Amino acid sequence: MYVAVKGGEQAIANAHRLLADRRRGEREQAELSVEQIGGQLRLAVDRVMSEASLYDPELAALALKQASGDLVEAVFLLRAYRTTLPRLAVSEPLDTGTMRIERRISAAYKDIPGGQVLGPTYDYTHRLLDFMQLAEGETPEPARADAALARCPQILDLLNAEGLIEREHDDGSEPADITRDPPDYPVDRAARLQMLARGDEGYLLALGYSTQRGYGRNHPFAGEIRLGHVDVEIHVKEWDETICIGEIALSECQMINQFGGSREVAPQFTRGYGLAFGHNERKTLAMALVDRALRAEELGEPISGPAQQAEFVLAHADSVEASGFVSHLKLPHYVDFQSELELLRRLRKAHGNARGSGDAAMEDAV
C-alpha cells in the first residue's frame, strides 16, 4: 500500500542545518570573518553591491559569507534586504568629474591632462599563479605620491569643446525608477541604464563581446575609464542647503563610438556609458558597449544583432530574476507532467491504431 510522503517541514529544516555545516567547513580552520571578506575579496564585494544595487560593503561581505561565495546568491540576499529599506531621500546627481581618482586611463589619447593613472589593476599582470601566496608572506606597502592628484577633466569634455562628440542633454524630466515601477517597453535610456547597471556582469560581457564580433558592431574606443570616490549629496529642504552625506566608490566608462550624423547634423562621435559601484571595470566596459548597441534605433542604425534588441537584452539581464526562474524548474511539476503523460499516451495509442490499419491496407493491396 502506497503512503504519501509527509514531513517536508523537517526535511527542509535538516537541509538548512546541513547547509550551515558545509558553509562553516572544517572546524579546525579559523572561521572567515566578514571583515576579511570586505578587506581581501574586495572585487567580489563590489560586484555584489552593484548587481544588488545597494552600496553597503559590510552587508555585501556578509551576503558573500552567507552564500558560501556564490555571487548570484549573494546578490539575491542583498537585493531582498534592499527592498525592505525605507527611502529617506533622493541624492543630487553624482558628479564623477569631481571624483578623487584612484585609476584613470584613456585608450584614445597617448597623454591626457592629469595623466594616465594606472592605479590598482590586474592589467599587465602576468597570469602566473603566485605560489608565494600559498605561504603567508608579507606584502610590501604601495608606493605613494607626495601629493594627491589634482582634479582631472573628463576626456569626453575635451572632445565636446570641439563639437566632435555628441552632447548629452539633461531635459530635466524625472528619470524612471526601475525599483518601484514595472518596465514599460520601450523604456527610455535612463531606465535602460538602470537595468544595465544592476544587470549580470557575465551576461553583459557576452552581449558586449558579441557587438565586437560583428553582431551589431559599433566601433568602440575606451575614451576614459575612471575609478575613485565621489561625494553623495542631498538637498535638505528645511535648511535649503545641499549637504554631503558620505562618499561612494565608483567605476565609470565613457565609450567613444563611430559617428552618427545627417544632412542637418555634422558627423560626430557617439557615446556609450557604463557605471557601477566599487571597482567593477569589466562590467562598465561591457555596459557601455551594450548601452551604445541599444541606441541603434535612436541613431537610425539597422537592428541586426541580439545586443541591439532592447526588450530581449533588458528583460533577461537581471540575475535575480533569471536564476529564480531557471531554478524554479526544481519545484514539483507533477500535475503538468501528468497532463502531458496522459496526452502523450493517448496520441501514441492513436498513432499505433492508425499505423496498424495502414499496414493492413497495404497487405490488402498486395
Place this chain on the structure above:
Amino acid sequence: MNGYNFAYLDEQTKRMIRRALLKAVAIPGYQVPFGGREMPMPYGWGTGGMQLTASILGGDDVLKVIDQGADDTTNAVSIRAFFERVAGVETTTATAAADVIQTRHRIPETPLEHDQILVFQVPIPEPLRFIEPSEQETRLMHALEEYGVMHVKLYEDIARYGHIATTYAYPVKVDGRYVMDPSPIPKFDNPKLDMSAALMLFGAGREKRLYAIPPYTRVESLDFEDHPFEIQQWDEHCALCGSDHSFLDEVITDDAGNRLFICSDTDYCLTRRGEVA
C-alpha cells in the same frame, strides 16, 4: 516578526498592490502592471502570489497554501511557514476552512464559496508569449482583441496530432473580452474558473503583472465547434479514496514500473477517506 511589517511588505507597497488589484477586478482578465518587489524567496517560486496574499491578508484570516494540489509539497510548506512567521496568521489544510488559498498549478476539488479568495502563482502571465515574444506587440494585440493567432496555434495542433496538444495553462477568454493564461493549472481545472463563487487573483512577480477573475464571471476555454474543449480522464480510480472524478497523480511504486494513481488534492482525498471510514 521583529523588524518586519505585518505580512512582510510595508503598508505603502500593499496599498499599491491593492489598487492594482481593484483595477484587475474592474477589468476581468486584463494584465495590470504593478511595481513588484523582491521577496525573500526566488522569482519563479511564487513571489507574485505571495505579494498578493501579503496585500490582502488580515490578522484574523485563515490561510491555506497548496502546490500541485497538495499541502505537504516542499514549496507549499515553505510559503505557509513564511506567512506563519511574518503574519502570525492561522493556517489550515482544510479547503473549506480557509479564507485565502494560495495555489500553484491546481484549483481545489472542493467547490469554493463566495467568501473565499484563491490566489494563483503565475510564471508567464502572457497567454500570447510563446506566439509573440515581444511585450510591446502582445499588449497591442490585447488592445485590438487580435486573438486569431491563438486559434491558429490550436488549429495547428489538431492538424498535426489530431488533438489540441495544450494540456495545462490552457488559454481562456474572460467575460468575452480578454484572452488569459489561467497559470499552469491542468485544463482539467479550467471548468472551475467559469462562474466561480470565489474571487480569483493571479500574481506574476518576476513579470510584474497581476490579473483577476471576479466572482460569477464567464470564463470559456478556447476551442472549435468540431473540436470542443475537453478535460483529462483516467481509466483508474484513486488508490486511496477511490475517487473517479478528481485529478490523479501517477506514482511509480517499484523498479518494474508498476504504478498507481492518487488524488493530487491531498485535503480532498483525506476528507473522502475520513467520510468513508
